[in-house]
Amino acid sequence: MSLLAKIKGCLAFTCYLLNTVFWTILIMVFSLFKLIPISIFQKNCSYILDNCATAWISVNNIVESIFHPVRIHVSGDDTFSEQEWYMVIANHQSWVDILILQRVFNRKIPFLKFFLKQELIYVPILGLAWWALDFPFMRRYSSAELRKNPKLKGKDIEITRKACEKFKTKPVSVMNFVEGTRFSQAKHNKQQSPFTHLLKPKAGGMAFALSAMGEQINKLVDVTIYYPGRVPSYWEYICGALNDVHVHIKISDIPQNMRGDYLKDREFKIDFQEQLNQIWLNKDHQLQELADKSKQKV
Numbered sequence: 001m002s003l004l005a006k007i008k009g010c011l012a013f014t015c016y017l018l019n020t021v022f023w024t025i026l027i028m029v030f031s032l033f034k035l036i037p038i039s040i041f042q043k044n045c046s047y048i049l050d051n052c053a054t055a056w057i058s059v060n061n062i063v064e065s066i067f068h069p070v071r072i073h074v075s076g077d078d079t080f081s082e083q084e085w086y087m088v089i090a091n092h093q094s095w096v097d098i099l100i101l102q103r104v105f106n107r108k109i110p111f112l113k114f115f116l117k118q119e120l121i122y123v124p125i126l127g128l129a130w131w132a133l134d135f136p137f138m139r140r141y142s143s144a145e146l147r148k149n150p151k152l153k154g155k156d157i158e159i160t161r162k163a164c165e166k167f168k169t170k171p172v173s174v175m176n177f178v179e180g181t182r183f184s185q186a187k188h189n190k191q192q193s194p195f196t197h198l199l200k201p202k203a204g205g206m207a208f209a210l211s212a213m214g215e216q217i218n219k220l221v222d223v224t225i226y227y228p229g230r231v232p233s234y235w236e237y238i239c240g241a242l243n244d245v246h247v248h249i250k251i252s253d254i255p256q257n258m259r260g261d262y263l264k265d266r267e268f269k270i271d272f273q274e275q276l277n278q279i280w281l282n283k284d285h286q287l288q289e290l291a292d293k294s295k296q297k298v
Contacts, residue, residue, distance in 0.1 A: 001236075001239055001241065005239040005240050005241070006239060008067045008068060008238075008239060008240055009067075009068070009235060009238045009239035009240070011067055012063055012064070012066075012067035012068055012238040012239075013238055015063045015067070016060060016063060016238070019056065019059045019060060019063065020056070020125055020126065020129075021125060023052055023053070023055065023056035023059075023129070024125050024126070024128060024129045026052050027049055027052050027053065027128075027129050027132045027133065028128060028129070028132055030045055030048050030049050030052065030132075031045070031049060031132035033045050034046065034049070034132075039169075043169050043170060046134070046169070046170060047170065049132060049133055050110070050111045050133070053111050053129075053133055054106060054107060054111055057102045057103075057106045057111075058106060058107070060099070060102070061102075061103050061106065064099075064103070067238070067240070068237065068238055068239065068240040068242070069240075070100075070237075070242050070243065070244070070245060071243060071244045071245075072100065072103065072104060072244075072245050072246075072247055073244065073245070073246045073247070074104060074247050074248075074249065075246070075247070075248045075249070076248045076249040076250050076251075077249050077250055077251040078249070079251065080105070080108040080109045080251075081109070082107075082108070082109060082110055082171065083171050084109065084110070084171055084218075084219055085110075085167070085171055085172055085173075085213070085216050085217040085218065085219065086109055086110070086172075086173040086174070086217070086219045086220075086221050087173075087174050087176070087206065087209065087210065087217055087219070087220050087221065087254065088101075088105075088109075088112065088173050088174065088175045088176070088221040088223060089175075089176050089177075089178050089206065089220070089221070089222055089223065089279075090175075090177060090222075090223035090224070090225055091177075091179065091183065091197070091198055091223075091224060091225055091283060091287070092177035092179050092181070092182050092183060093182055093183045093225065093227065093231045094182060094227075094231050094232060094233065094234070094237075095182075095233075095234045096227075096231075096232055096233075096234060096237045096242070097177075097225055098114070099237070100225060100245055100247065101175065101223065101225075104223075104247055104249075105173065109173045109221075110170075110171040110172045110173045111133075111172075111173065112173045112175045113133070113134065113135050113136065113167070113172055113173065113174055113175060114130075114135055114136075114175045114176075114177075115135075115136050115138050115174075115175065115176050115177070115205055115209075116130060116135050116136070116137050116138065117137070117138060118137045118138060120137070121137055134166050134167075136164065136174075136209075138205065161208060161211075161212040164208075164209050164212035164213050165212060167213055167216075167217075168213060168214075168216055172217075173221075174209055174213075174217065176205055176206050176209065178201040178202055178203070178205070178206055178276065179198065179199040179200070179201060179202065180199075180202045180205075181199070183197075183198065183199055183231075187199055195280060195281070195284040196284055196287075196288060197284055197287040197288065197291075198280055198283060198284050198287070200280075201276050201277065201279075201280045203262070203269075203272050203273045203276045204262060206276070207258075207260075207262035207269075207272050208262060210254065210258060210259050211259060211260065211261070211262065214259075215259075217254065218253060218254050219251060219252070219253065219254065220251070220252050220253070220254050221249060221250075221251050222249070222250040222251075222252070222279060222283065223247060223248070223249055224247070224248040224249075224283050224286045224287060224290075225245065225246070225247055226245070226246040226247075226248075226286075226287055226290040226291070226294075227242065227245055227246075228244055228245075228246070228294040229294075246290050248286055248290070257271060257275075258272060258275060260272070
């Protein structure tokens, strides 16, 4: 990596940091008004907060275009609405995925709300912003923790339901990386994943979110992200190491048989897992096609 690229990366990071601090302060100020227990007031504050977040992403996109422009090749469906409720799922390879998704969908669909690990609420600055914007924080309990304290069983499910209840009052895009973690060859080998380019999908969080939000969320946005060559780190990304990225989008109605009691209905649970596995199999094929086309160009 050249010295010029590193300088650009430092400048871009500084701009991202200043932009984040500016909008986080505004978001925290408006979030205080949201604490007033009047539903119409809280709803209007939520719209203001999401508009702040949208502006935050818009400025980030300007920073990218100046210091490290990236060509995003989007294929597939392109009919969107900011008045619709969406469930967005995607493969996960790098923190850069989030920035790519935000750029592709900003001002096209409602602001993306990501499922986040509980520990991320302690991330400086960003943790507060995510909390104020009602991002759903997930707490996963290990088998050892459940054996030690059986009362914790089902607690993570209840947290998911409560988080998604907040999304019934206004259009939202719920983003879920259903693999649960970023792809790596080591994780792939450990799982003995049946997919070539993907980890096994975890169906629980998605199923509980669909159940909690009921009929209001009726569109599934399936996103496939492919990086030609190698997957970039965040630092490589802001230094300009990424020139192209391919994003394939498939929008479909969420069928009624993807809504049900994932915890108590074993038949529904098996059927839901099979449907998600089929989506993942199609995504694996899509990634292979993109990889083959990339090799042909080289």
